[in-house]
Amino acid sequence: MADDPKFTMLDDARCKAIGRSCACYNLRRAARATTRLYDEMLKPSGLRATQFSVLVAAKLRGPVTVAKLAELTVTERTTLTRNLTVLKNKGLIRIEPGSDRREHLVSITEAGVEALMAAEPLWEKAQAHIANGLGENRLGGVLKDLSEIISLTRTT
Template identity: 40%
Template sequence: MKTICYCAAVRTAARKTTALYDSILEPAGVTLAQYSLLRRIERTETVSLTKLGRLAELDRSTVGRNVKALEELRLVRLGPAKDQREAAVRLTPAGAEALQRARPLWEQAQRRVEAALGAAGAEQLRALAAAI
């Protein structure tokens, strides 16, 4: 009997799902990773890079690199945080516009994945994410 590696299966599914979202979000000029960070920044208005890392469940160096890319695209602006040793990030008007363009595309991607999974599959996915 052939044994499936659950980690490999989940990673493959994640790569394929990310590629789907990236292709659908492309007209908005952002990737899924960028969209996710922009949404977290939008929700908090101004957030330190350390807190953003905690919210996104990413290490500080990864968040720093991703925010730098968003800054180069002029979608976010870095400035001082309450703690002067830390930097804080906030959306620029261009970042807010990018989110506005991306939101309906993200919703389209959501519908595509939901249709592929079905209601039972979507519930299983939520349960898997909660269990791990």
């Protein structure tokens, strides 16, 4: 019975292995650190990283229904609704009823395009930091773990 795996299931070595290998934890950790970097660098534009992404999608696909935009960005529809409310209050997107009046069509406004143009060079800088590993200190050394994540999350 001393060798029954149940008795070692949660010893320190097992907990360490879980912490190191968990795809969800590693992804969330990397996303937190990366978002902090992008948010800080995007600050002069007044946009958060998430808002920048939604605006890009809205510019590309709009006018588009909320459900379609949620599907395209792999976001819960109700989450996108809240995110869109923030952007609408900032005047960066417009939400209008469609010909089917159940549908609400999302499109970017002129102010939204201007915000994107202001943010684009800042985004370039943040992206370059990541690509060049310059953000490593700020990212708390999480980047080196990403190769492990990818090995766990690869489909092929």
